[in-house]
Amino acid sequence: MKRGIRFKLIIFLLAATIIPFGISIISIYIYTKNSVVNRFVKNNHVLINKSGSDLKNYFEEINNIPLSIYTNRPYLEVLENGATEFIDKNQFEINRNLLNLYFNRREIEQMHLYIERGKDDFSVYNAKVSGRGKLLNFKDFPIYKTLMKDEQFVEIESTHDIKSYNDLSDFRVKPAKQVISFHYRLMNVTTDQLLGFLSIDVRLDRIKEIFDRIYDKNREHLYVLDEDGNVFYSSNGNRIGEKLTNSWYKEINNTKVEKGQYDFEGKNKHFKGVYVSDQVKASGKTWTIIKSIPYTNLYQDANKILIINITIGAISVLFVTVLTILVSVKFTNPIHTLIRNIKRIEEGELAVSFDSLGDDEFGQLGQHFTSMIEKINDLYIKEYKLQIENKTNQLKVLQSQINPHFLYNSLQSIGTLSLKNDGKKVYKLLTSLSKIMRYSMRNNEDFVRVVDEINHIKDYLALQNERYDGKFEYKLNVDEHLYFTSMPKMTLQPLVENYFKHGFERKQNLGKLEISISQFDFDTMCIKLIDNGVGVDQKKLEKIQFSLMNQAKNQKESIGLKNINDRIQLYYGEKGKFFIESKQHEHFIVTIYLPLHVDRGAIENESVNY
Known part of the structure; x- marks a missing residue:
């Protein structure tokens, strides 16, 4: 998914605000948390030590x-x-x-x-x-x-x-x-x-008084142990008198610490926090006092400070977000206006829909853009109409080249047939010739139905068959559902003419020509012509392909192919495809792909009629 400049600008401005502020909050929180934890642990050591002294004094009172x-x-x-x-x-x-x-x-x-x-x-x-x-x-x-x-x-x-x-x-x-x-x-x-x-x-009344005042009964736990690990007193009454075997006690018991003080973090499924311990010597024995403090207690003050900072940060971020959106909208509106106009131009509408984008750099850009579109519009109309006129003239030149030559050969064939006194066949040939001439002289249309183009080529092949005395055979395979589909006029005849001129006449054996029109996929029609002419070698094929793709000069042999290719590109753009392939002494193949659904109105507007 593409992200617009407005989105990127908002993200950038928010990141530039939130990231430093977030780092500041996190740094303050970490420092405060560590400071609070150290102070909290230190205070608890003092409390435990004081309770240990009270326990020692109490034992001395009993001993007295x-x-x-x-x-x-x-x-x-x-x-x-x-x-x-x-x-x-x-x-x-x-x-x-x-x-x-x-x-x-x-x-x-x-x-x-x-x-x-x-x-x-x-x-x-x-x-x-x-x-x-x-x-x-x-x-x-x-x-x-x-x-x-x-x-x-x-x-x-x-x-x-x-x-x-x-x-x-x-x-x-x-x-x-x-x-x-x-x-x-x-x-x-x-x-x-x-x-x-x-x-x-x-x-345990007095013992309870001594130790109950140094822990939170709702969240903290306290243990007083003798040298053997027996629970002398505990906040959990059920554990008094038991022998303590917890892993955290083993760590405390196995650690030799100065002055008997020790604290460490505990993390397990039952408890997450800090254990604070101290030792006191009384009546000849060493007593260990352990207090477990959960993180909720340790971080209580730090969390309050964090909540205050987050609240202030949230208000600041909200203010910055609103301000960022306003700035980004103001900044990107001219860009969006330009993008909308560029899309309209891509669709063929060479006009702008804004008067001014302001008096800053965007305003200057808008003025230059408007001036550029006006110039492009003038040049486009002139160049495009000139191009259409040129292609139409080429087609007419092609027709003018084909018709006299073809007319001469056809009349000669009909004259020869008349000498043989076959009047019915002469009538059919004259009818085919008249249809061909009528079809060629319909200069007011650039597109015809597939069935019209097929009928035209049938008449053309009928005359050629008479001329060459049946020395070739042909096949026409057309999907019936494509009969009424539009295609450019005079697409097939130049290709067939090219076969008779460059492929058939140079070959001695029986000529074969196959024309097929079928649906290639959902939106594409495929036209394919295959002959068994002499073909061309690889070097000649590359030369013809080069002439089709470029404005090559002095390529008289491929003028028919180039005209068809240029008209396909003019009418269909990238959706129309024209391919040739050949193998010398074997075949020559022309394949054309045309889209089935085309905006006929746009094509008609581009056509120049005479």
């Missing part, structure tokens, strides 16, 4: 709870001597101190005390101290075994469902609450004697 035992000498003596000695007094002391520890913080859900001397243990749950139990072997508790081996005096058990210690507590609420357990090894500082173990189960 058992220290009050060492400042309470009566309670310390109970732990050293066992609960069974002075049972009533000791039981009261144990209950009082356990409840004091229990009410120390509101998020403590359960406490368990094991006394190594006597293997006694007690639990506090729901603000009640259980009865005395017997824990015959504390090593049955894996966490206590770990404490004995570890140099640390405290071991934190990651988030889990609350459980009963030695079946001393009765949990009727379902589902079980999730707690974090702090297990302490109680020692006599001076003698390094093992006094027992204290376990504190803490609800």
Whole structure:
């Protein structure tokens, strides 16, 4: 599909405006996005680090709870001597101190005390101290075994469902609450004697307060993990207590980073955004805090700026588009006017339909164009009429050359026949001759029906057959539906005459001539003449072809062929075709292609009648 100059001008002007503006918007967006993302990530590192410090402080607060035992000498003596000695007094002391520890913080859900001397243990749950139990072997508790081996005096058990210690507590609420357990090894500082173990189960209330304030609950996720990858706390409650095996966690866990901070982009079918992580050391362990931030959050500010820029850009582009269209229309209107007039000229109407195209360069072009058309119109009419007159005169010259010569030969044949006293045949020949003469003298028409041209050539061949005493034979094959189709007058006779003059008379054997008129395709008629004359060699054929295509002089032998070819080109232009081919001593072939549908009015206007 061809694009006009108006379309190209609009596209060019729009491109010259939109492309720089678009590049500017994209550059600003990329810079803003990177800046916002870096600032956002940096701020999140600060938030995570602050929450990590709060977590560390909270752990220290919980770790300070058992220290009050060492400042309470009566309670310390109970732990050293066992609960069974002075049972009533000791039981009261144990209950009082356990409840004091229990009410120390509101998020403590359960406490368990094991006394190594006597293997006694007690639990506090729901603000009640259980009865005395017997824990015959504390090593049955894996966490206590770990404490004995570890140099640390405290071991934190990651988030889990609350459980009963030695079946001393009765949990009727379902589902079980999730707690974090702090297990302490109680020692006599001076003698390094093992006094027992204290376990504190803490609800996640305070942990939730610390971390819920640093993430968007609707779009972001948070994970707090222990050293083994267990989820200590998460924004997704269903994952608390699970072991994390996600690929993004493995990348964080396997990456050694300075100061524990790390962030990277994650792209998968479930999440597209940035993971920000930090590490904090508390109670002898390293805790990893991971926050996932989707791109929608990261790019929120950048997208707002982008929307503002796009809105301004759209308004600007709309204004530029309207202005561009107005400029292009004003600029291309004179060109379109010239194109319309050129098309009219191509169709044969040598006239312009505008007065002025303005006072600029287009106006000057219009003035020169009008002046040029006026001159072309004058020259065209003079030259074209002269050309038609010249071709018509050539045809008449051809007829004048043919008729006397043919008349002499025909009369001589008729005279010879009359001597043989064949009166009926003489009448037929005279009738054919009169038809030929009448047909040739119809100078007021350039086009005839196919059937008229065929009848004329039949009369002509009848006389020639008598002249040459039947030494040749001919065939006429014509599609009947083409009988009333128009064709140029005197097209066939010069070709047949050319055969008798240059092909038949020089050959000794029986002459053969075949004329066919058929429909070549939907809009074309084919006229073909084939003879078995002496033909011409390749050099002579090229010479004749050259004379047909050019204004060659002194080509008397091909004047008939050239006249026919010139008239076909004059009447039909490029739609009419004229071809010759020959092989010496074998044949000479003429093929003519004429269009079936032609503007007869235009041809009649071009004809010059005498």
